[in-house]
Amino acid sequence: MREKSLTIRDLTVSFRTSNGTVNAVRGVDLDLYKGETLAIVGESGSGKSVTVKAVMGITSSNQSIDAGSILYEYESHGGTKEQKELLKLSRKEMRQHINGTHIAMVFQDPMTSLDPTMNIGTQLTEGMIHHLHLTKRAARARAVELLEMVGITEPEKRMKNYPHQLSGGMRQRVVIAIALSCNPDILICDEPTTALDVTIQAKILELIKDIQQRIGISVIYITHDLGVVAKVADYVAVxxxxxxxxxxxxxxxxxxxxxxxxxxxxxxxxxxxxxxxxxxxxxxxxxxxxxxxxxxxxxxxxxxxxxxxxxxxxxxxxxxxxxxxxxxxxxxxxxxxxxxxxxxxxxxxxxxxxxxxxx
Missing domain, CATH: 3.40.50.300 (P-loop containing nucleotide triphosphate hydrolases)
Incomplete structure (x- = not known):
């Protein structure tokens, strides 16, 4: 039996602007199942990113969620089935209990996701120390494992590097490692290969697919590239x-x-x-x-x-x-x-x- 991870019903999102109300998302219904990949495809401005940012609780001051529900279903540490209505959680509750630990996101430009003033090791370990309550030593050991998992050579050395010292492909791999660091059930990838050249794009897509098969997470892809959809998706929403x-x-x-x-x-x-x-x-x-x-x-x-x-x-x-x-x-x-x-x-x-x- 397929198990649902995420159920979105009648999601309606608007933005207040000086020109009037922008009806960005209008009654969206979507289902994501455990271990499967859903691709959301469409032109720029179609509402793809706004939809998944609502799942993450990422909202702007002029944004309003006018209707709908986002039901997240997961297994607790005790093995019981749990449900959370994400739209009813405050921003603080989302940050503390959902983002990173249950649902993680990879954005299209890794340089905007990484802090240029912190080395890679610190950025990888801080979430694990905070959310998983690991010691610095245990978090560092897991960070090295994660860098190896995403295909970065000499991970111990890379832990000391700063983002500007890495190539675009390596930075995106680091962002994926950070997203996976707290063992999320759902990984959201918002055009994760847009800023990369074609050969690196293929490697990143294969990497995410391989990780998904190994650890069984559910993945949502946001893309306008149907070539990407054909390679990675089980289900597609246009x-x-x-x-x-x-x-x-x-x-x-x-x-x-x-x-x-x-x-x-x-x-x-x-x-x-x-x-x-x-x-x-x-x-x-x-x-x-x-x-x-x-x-x-x-x-x-x-x-x-x-x-x-x-x-x-x-x-x-x-x-x-x-x-x-x-x-x-x-x-x-x-x-x-x-x-x-x-x-x-x-x-x-x-x-x-x-x-x-x-x-």
Missing amino acids: MYAGRIVEKGTVEDIFYDPRHPYTWGLLSSMPDISSDSSQRLYTIPGSPPNMVNLPAGDPFAPRNQFALEADFKVEPPTFQISQTHYAATWLLDKRAPKVEMPDSLRQRINTMKGAGDGCE
């Missing part, structure tokens, strides 16, 4: 304008996408098997103004398959299978039958034949 517009297993999303926005994202992926003389597909238009969302489906003005209803009423979420859901009027039984573009169908058939899309 976000647009603060809402989940499609979610399912990685096979559902890559092999049987149903939302026109997902079609656009998949069509815009570089593909080495494609004719190099063809222009790469781009989704027309721009994301909507989140202060003043249009009537109906926010994606409708960019959607070549939009129906008349899309400009009037935002579509509900339709269930396609036990694992697959999408919010598009094309799935309404009254809608005309619209197939995905032939070019995307051919690309999916190529992926299936090569077996390289979703492994």
Whole structure:
């Protein structure tokens, strides 16, 4: 039986600005299961990072969580099942009892996560001393083990280094080691490879996947890169304008996408098997103004398959299978039958034949 780690229901988050209220996250429902990887994908500004920061209790002064619940389920030290409603905890309670020890986060730029005035050893051990109540000696021994686990050579020597003395890839490995130092159940990775070159990106993704398989943690990836999603995810949620517009297993999303926005994202992926003389597909238009969302489906003005209803009423979420859901009027039984573009169908058939899309 799969065990849930995190249940997000109807999460709604807004920001007060001088131009009006930004409706950043609108009624998000997500489930994360123990030992599995959920990828949240979408363009910049779609609400991905705001969603996971709400899980971590990271909020700004002009931010408001207007509705919803985030239920975290875990096993206590005594072996009993426990539940916590994270949105009901104060910022202090989140810092003391959840962040680091139960849920940890890796941000996209390691230099903003590391203190330039402290050496790596001190930054690795302080959380373990505070949360796990280890002695300095025990914390230091575990810090060396963690650096070895994330693939850093000469860990004893690196403990004395400062962040500026390490490469970008090594800094990101240190950040991952810090995130894992207090044995969290859930690791949130917010575009952890964006600032790294391609070869280091692949190594970091493999590293996180390997650690997950070894210690059984649940992982949430935030990314706009579907290539990353194909490599790491079990489940995928596609976000647009603060809402989940499609979610399912990685096979559902890559092999049987149903939302026109997902079609656009998949069509815009570089593909080495494609004719190099063809222009790469781009989704027309721009994301909507989140202060003043249009009537109906926010994606409708960019959607070549939009129906008349899309400009009037935002579509509900339709269930396609036990694992697959999408919010598009094309799935309404009254809608005309619209197939995905032939070019995307051919690309999916190529992926299936090569077996390289979703492994």
